[in-house]
Structures are given as structure tokens and as C-alpha cells.
Amino acid sequence: MRLTNRYPGPASCCWLGSVVLLTLLPEAAGANRPDESVARYVPREAGLFVEARGADDLLVSLTEPDIWITLAELAGQPARPEDAREWRSRIRDTIGMEPVEAIRLLFSQRVAFVGEGPGRAQDAVVLCRPRAELPIADLLQHWRAQPLPDMPGGEVYRLRHNVGLAVRDGLLIFGDVAARAGMFHQTVAAAGPASDQETLAKDPTFQELLARVPADPDGILFARLNPNWPRFIPTSQPASQPTSSLPSTASPPVPEPPGPLRGASNVLLALHRDRALLHFSVVGDGHVGVPAKAMELTRYVSKLPAHTLLAWSGWVDFPALVQAIETLPERNVLRMAVMLQGRDGAAQRMLTGMDGPICVAFGCVSPGGRPATAPPVPAGGLLLAARQPAAVEREFAKLVDYSQSIYNLLSLKRGMPGLEPIRSTTVAGTAVRVLDLSPLIAGRDHGAVGEVHLCWAVDGDLLIIASHIDWLREIMLARRGATPGLAPVLDLVRRAPTRDTEAIFVAQVGPIADLGRQWLTYFEHTAAHVLEEQYWREHQPGGQRTRLGITVTPNIEQRHLRVVTVDERMPAAGFLKVGDEIIGCNGRRFATTQPISEIVESIERSNHPRWVDVEISRGEDTLPRRIPMPFVDPVQALRRAIAIGQFAQRVVYHEDFTDPAGARGFLTVELRSSASPLFDFNPASTPQPVGADPRSQP
Numbered sequence: 001m002r003l004t005n006r007y008p009g010p011a012s013c014c015w016l017g018s019v020v021l022l023t024l025l026p027e028a029a030g031a032n033r034p035d036e037s038v039a040r041y042v043p044r045e046a047g048l049f050v051e052a053r054g055a056d057d058l059l060v061s062l063t064e065p066d067i068w069i070t071l072a073e074l075a076g077q078p079a080r081p082e083d084a085r086e087w088r089s090r091i092r093d094t095i096g097m098e099p100v101e102a103i104r105l106l107f108s109q110r111v112a113f114v115g116e117g118p119g120r121a122q123d124a125v126v127l128c129r130p131r132a133e134l135p136i137a138d139l140l141q142h143w144r145a146q147p148l149p150d151m152p153g154g155e156v157y158r159l160r161h162n163v164g165l166a167v168r169d170g171l172l173i174f175g176d177v178a179a180r181a182g183m184f185h186q187t188v189a190a191a192g193p194a195s196d197q198e199t200l201a202k203d204p205t206f207q208e209l210l211a212r213v214p215a216d217p218d219g220i221l222f223a224r225l226n227p228n229w230p231r232f233i234p235t236s237q238p239a240s241q242p243t244s245s246l247p248s249t250a251s252p253p254v255p256e257p258p259g260p261l262r263g264a265s266n267v268l269l270a271l272h273r274d275r276a277l278l279h280f281s282v283v284g285d286g287h288v289g290v291p292a293k294a295m296e297l298t299r300y301v302s303k304l305p306a307h308t309l310l311a312w313s314g315w316v317d318f319p320a321l322v323q324a325i326e327t328l329p330e331r332n333v334l335r336m337a338v339m340l341q342g343r344d345g346a347a348q349r350m351l352t353g354m355d356g357p358i359c360v361a362f363g364c365v366s367p368g369g370r371p372a373t374a375p376p377v378p379a380g381g382l383l384l385a386a387r388q389p390a391a392v393e394r395e396f397a398k399l400v401d402y403s404q405s406i407y408n409l410l411s412l413k414r415g416m417p418g419l420e421p422i423r424s425t426t427v428a429g430t431a432v433r434v435l436d437l438s439p440l441i442a443g444r445d446h447g448a449v450g451e452v453h454l455c456w457a458v459d460g461d462l463l464i465i466a467s468h469i470d471w472l473r474e475i476m477l478a479r480r481g482a483t484p485g486l487a488p489v490l491d492l493v494r495r496a497p498t499r500d501t502e503a504i505f506v507a508q509v510g511p512i513a514d515l516g517r518q519w520l521t522y523f524e525h526t527a528a529h530v531l532e533e534q535y536w537r538e539h540q541p542g543g544q545r546t547r548l549g550i551t552v553t554p555n556i557e558q559r560h561l562r563v564v565t566v567d568e569r570m571p572a573a574g575f576l577k578v579g580d581e582i583i584g585c586n587g588r589r590f591a592t593t594q595p596i597s598e599i600v601e602s603i604e605r606s607n608h609p610r611w612v613d614v615e616i617s618r619g620e621d622t623l624p625r626r627i628p629m630p631f632v633d634p635v636q637a638l639r640r641a642i643a644i645g646q647f648a649q650r651v652v653y654h655e656d657f658t659d660p661a662g663a664r665g666f667l668t669v670e671l672r673s674s675a676s677p678l679f680d681f682n683p684a685s686t687p688q689p690v691g692a693d694p695r696s697q698p
């Protein structure tokens with residue numbers, strides 16, 4: 001038996017994906033004015049609220065299929081190229097308009113998006129105030145809206161495909177009318193003329209966070225965070241197990257979230273626009289103290305090569321990291337690796353000799369001996385600040401030498417190619433040591449990667465480690481000022497980083513997209529099978545089967561599964577509760593006396609491996625739950641990066657801890673104004689900034 005449509009179809013959520021990142025859009029003004037904001041119509045319990053106005057022109061650009069799919073998935077809506085086509089068809093079928101026409105007519109004044117929470121927006125509501133010259137009565141007639149007299153508050157209608165429509169003070173509220181306890185019904189009740197329900201506009205946390213951002217933002221995003229999200233861990237266990245508790249091992253320490261999100265239950269982003277620059281202020285309700293040590297991270301990031309694609313600089317408590325690794329189970333892979341490679345204490349001495357600040361930088365190189373059509377290869381670099389860099393380098397060399405010896409012994413036994421001895425050379429006047437790792441990937445990369453190195457050198461107070469000697473050379477030249485650095489990119493920010501900045505992040509997403517398109521084209525001609533999702537379903541790190549993280553007992557007579565426990569580290573945490581009755585999965589109710597087998601089979605055959613839709617009975621309510629699942633698909637991640645790079649050119653983020661009320665984050669997005677590349681990714685040379693003086697380039 002097929003479940004009724006509990007999730008809003010593309011017609012009811014036709015703008016959901018686009019509106020989720022609406023705070024990225026310019027031309028949205030005054031979104032926090034209490035007399036205008038639609039937050040006074042939104043139930044206080046809403047976990048995701050996005051609002052802006054005057055954004056219809058840019059919303060149209062976001063309907064491009066790849067961008068729409070990316071935003072839809074961020075909203076918790078599984079999406080594929082064929083879904084985009086169905087979405088457009090549903091819009092025409094439901095309201096008799098093309099998507100572009102609908103956006104221009106309905107969203108030109110004010111638009112908002114309301115969902116249960118980040119990543120849990122499948123049951124969501126869109127609120128919009130159409131253009132003044134567009135009579136709502138004419139819209140209702142054109143849409144053949146059917147009145148719903150049993151709905152409280154009056155002026156509630158049903159459109160095709162279970163799309164609900166309510167009219168309040170010239171505001172249109174769209175949502176899924178079939179979900180009786182869903183967000184649409186909650187919003188209609190809160191927006192009623194005689195409603196006594198608390199709204200988001202009166203929520204003390206919302207008001208407090210809004211008061212901490214600069215006045216009069218052009219757009220806002222408010223989200224209540226799910227504390228279980230960072231704890232997702234892949235596993236090869238089946239999707240569910242009857243009544244028995246599944247064993248688990250302690251996982252490595254999870255990296256802390258950015259400062260404003262650390263310890264926060266709620267977060268708010270406010271947008272201020274300066275032409276092509278979108279400046280965001282990020283605040284949360286967690287309280288983080290000022291760092292005990294000034295790090296001046298800009299001196300690391302600003303001197304990276306100008307064509308760096310990704311860079312992050314922050315602080316790591318290395319002694320605490322060593323202690324955390326030592327507390328892991330004896331058979332934990334990370335602990336075993338440290339123990340095997342550091343029996344003489346080299347690993348511990350190296351880590352404890354670090355000074356704290358580190359910097360990670362990714363660029364690209366073009367190794368020789370590859371096909372002429374092969375695009376540049378990503379290369380990574382790690383910059384480690386040390387109190388005694390020469391001593392740290394000696395300990396690192398010991399670890400590399402020991403690892404090489406172990407590998408060569410194993411390679412002799414198994415008939416694998418061995419590694420050549422570490423060699424010494426000079427780069428930019430500095431002694432460099434190089435271990436050629438190319439034999440490890442020989443015959444496995446279709447000749448596209450070419451060379452892979454482990455090379456390192458001491459430069460001032462830094463130990464610099466890189467995956468290719470060419471990238472190490474570029475880093476060192478930029479640090480000496482011989483080639484352009486990233487300082488101009490850091491100058492894009494509205495508020496400069498301070499000595500108390502705990503993290504800086506730079507992403508040149510436009511160039512990443514340009515390089516990604518080259519790789520997709522290359523794979524289409526050389527290894528088309530890796531572009532298929534099925535390939536990655538069969539090559540997941542933890543196997544093809546994943547767990548929801550629950551134990552259940554089957555009710556054979558009613559064909560239900562009763563939730564007995566929910567593992568807080570697993571995907572179901574925050575979505576399912578003990579006592580819930582699972583009655584169906586992925587659009588179908590359980591139809592046999594083996595509901596456990598049905599749910600396992602349904603998950604394995606799901607059309608969307610990133611999500612599992614379950615139907616639960618909780619008390620008197622029947623609720624849909626869409627659970628995000630850990631799924632690794634590098635090709636899809638690359639497509640999403642390309643889509644974002646079509647919209648934005650560069651992104652810069654840093655943190656400030658001087659506000660007594662808590663940490664603040666500052667994010668700047670530079671919009672992409674042209675399809676022309678920022679860098680020239682010539683496979684035969686290092687990428688150059690377009691239009692720059694070639695004499696100043698490496």
C-alpha cells in the first residue's frame with residue numbers, strides 16, 4: 001500500500017531550495033524591521049527561518065538546474081536532474097505559470113522560508129507578498145483554489161498536488177496541506193487573526209541574536225541547530241537490528257565547529273550588501289571565551305600563493321590531541337598508527353614541539369608524464385608553526401623513514417613496487433627532502449595524477465609539508481614575496497581579522513568550479529563509470545549498508561517497528577524517539593510480517609542514498625521524517641561545488657572574540673559577475689591570474 005503524499009511535491013516546495021540560501025542574495029532590504037518582517041506570522045517552534053525582499057531577479061538565476069539541485073539538497077529535499085524537470089512541470093500544472101514568471105510575480109516584494117530545521121525542511125512553508133498590482137482574488141481564480149472550510153482561521157485553500165494556500169493580510173502561505181500536524185498547519189494557526197500562539201518574532205533568543213548583528217540587514221537566516229549532526233559515523237552494520245544493542249567503538253575526537261556555533265543551540269546570519277560583495281555577520285547563543293594566545297593568523301594566509309584554491313588557518317592544541325589519541329581504544333586505527341610509527345616517542349615529541357597555529361592550503365599542479373588533456377591535479381600543503389622547527393623536522397623525518405621501511409618490507413612480501421630512498425634537493429634556496437610516492441598509485445589513476453610526493457622543508461618558524469614539490473615551491477616563493485599572495489582576497493572582508501581571530505577560511509569557489517568542469521570532461525572520456533552514482537554506492541568507506549542507529553522490536557500483527565533505543569552518534573538521533581512506531585519507509589507502508597527485512601531492503605534500494613524517508617506514528621499523530629544518511633560521492637560533491645562556483649567567485653570567513661556576548665563570525669561572498677575564469681588553468685603550466693603581469697608570476 002503506497003503512503004499518501006506526506007512530503008510537499010515540487011509544486012508546493014518549488015522555491016524551497018532557492019529560498020534556503022536566500023541570505024546570499026542582494027537587493028533584499030530591511031528584513032529585520034519588526035513592522036514588516038513575516039516572523040510575526042511564523043510559529044515560535046520553527047527551526048529554520050529565512051527572509052528577504054526584492055530578490056526575484058537573483059532567484060531566477062538560482063533556478064538553473066545544477067544550482068537548484070544543490071540548494072534543494074541543502075534544504076533536505078533529495079534532488080536529481082530529472083527532479084528539476086518534474087519540478088518545472090508541477091509548477092505549470094499547479095499554478096499555470098512558468099517558474100520564472102511565478103518568481104517575478106510572487107516574490108518581488110517579500111519572501112520567506114520556514115522549516116522544521118536545517119536539513120529537515122521537507123515539510124516546509126513558503127511565505128510571500130506578491131506585487132501590489134496583482135489581485136489575490138484573481139490569483140485564486142486562476143489557480144482554481146478550492147476553499148477548505150474545516151481549516152481554522154478562514155481563507156485557506158487547496159491547490160493541485162496537496163498544495164495548501166492560506167491568505168493573511170495580503171500574504172500568501174504555501175505548504176503541504178496533507179500533513180495534518182505539519183509546518184503548514186502550524187503556520188496557518190500562528191498567523192490567524194485571533195491566534196494566541198507565540199510567534200518567532202517574540203522569541204527571546206531570536207530577538208537577542210538579532211540585536212547582536214549590525215542594524216538594518218538586507219536578509220537574515222535563523223536556525224536551531226541539531227546537536228547530533230557532527231556525530232554521524234559510517235558503519236557497515238545493517239539498517240536496523242531487532243532488540244539487540246549493536247557494539248560500537250569510540251570515535252576519534254570530532255573537530256569543533258566554528259566559534260559562533262560552538263556550544264550554540266541557535267544561530268543567526270545577517271546580510272549586508274556592498275555591490276558585488278555580500279557581507280554576513282554570524283552569531284550564536286553559545287559563549288566562548290577569548291583565545292588565551294594571540295595567533296595573528298593572517299600572516300600565514302596572506303602569504304599563500306594567489307592561486308590557492310582553499311586555505312584554512314587555525315589553532316590546534318597538540319598536547320591535548322596526543323592525550324586524546326592515547327585514550328582511544330587499543331585497536332583504533334588512529335591510535336595504532338601513532339603507536340606503530342612512534343615507538344621511540346618521535347610522534348609525541350613532534351606533536352608536543354608544535355606551537356599551535358597551523359595552516360592548510362590546497363592549490364593545483366601539472367606534473368609531467370601525463371596525457372596532454374589531463375587537467376591540473378590538486379595539491380595540498382600543511383604549514384606547522386613550531387617553537388623549534390629544526391627539531392620538529394628531525395622527528396618528522398624519523399617517522400617518514402620508519403614508515404618507508406615498513407612499507408618496503410611489506411612490498412617485498414607481496415610483490416608490490418617499493419619506494420625509492422628519500423632524496424634531498426634545493427627549492428628557492430632552501431633544503432628540501434622528497435619521498436616519491438608515485439609507485440603507490442601506478443596503474444590506478446589512468447595516468448591522470450602522475451607524480452605524488454611527500455616533501456617538506458623548514459621555512460622560518462614553519463615546517464611546510466606538501467603533496468608535490470611544485471606546490472611546495474609555489475608556497476615558498478609566495479612567502480618570500482617573489483610571487484603574488486592571498487592578501488588582496490583577505491582585503492575583501494568588511495571587518496579585518498584581529499589578533500584574537502581563531503580561524504580564517506578562504507575558498508576561491510569560482511576557480512574551483514572552472515577546474516572541476518575540466519575534470520568532469522576528462523572523466524567522461526577516460527573513466528565514465530566513476531561519474532555514475534551506482535559506482536559510489538558500491539565503494540562506500542563502510543560498505544554498501546548503513547545504519548539508522550536504532551534498535552527496534554517488530555509488531556507482526558500491526559506490521560510496525562517500535563523504536564527501543566536511538567544511538568546519539570548515528571543519523572536517526574534528533575529525528576526518531578524511543579517509542580515511535582515506524583509504519584513505512586521511502587513511500588511505502590510495511591506490507592508483510594517481516595518489517596525489518598522490508599526497511600533494510602528499502603534503504604538498500606532507495607533512489608536517494610543520501611536520505612531515508614520514514615513514516616512514524618507518534619501519539620495521535622502520523623509524521624514524516626527525512627533522515628540524512630552518510631554517503632560519500634566525490635563526483636556529486638564536485639558537481640555541487642561547480643554549481644556554487646557559478647554563483648560566487650570567492651568566499652572569506654574569519655572569527656572575532658571581542659564581543660562580551662559571545663563569538664561572532666564574519667563571512668564575505670564575492671558574487672561572480674562573469675563566466676570568464678579567474679585563473680587560466682593551462683594543463684601545461686601553473687595556473688595564472690587572468691590579465692596579470694606574467695613577469696610577476698611563478
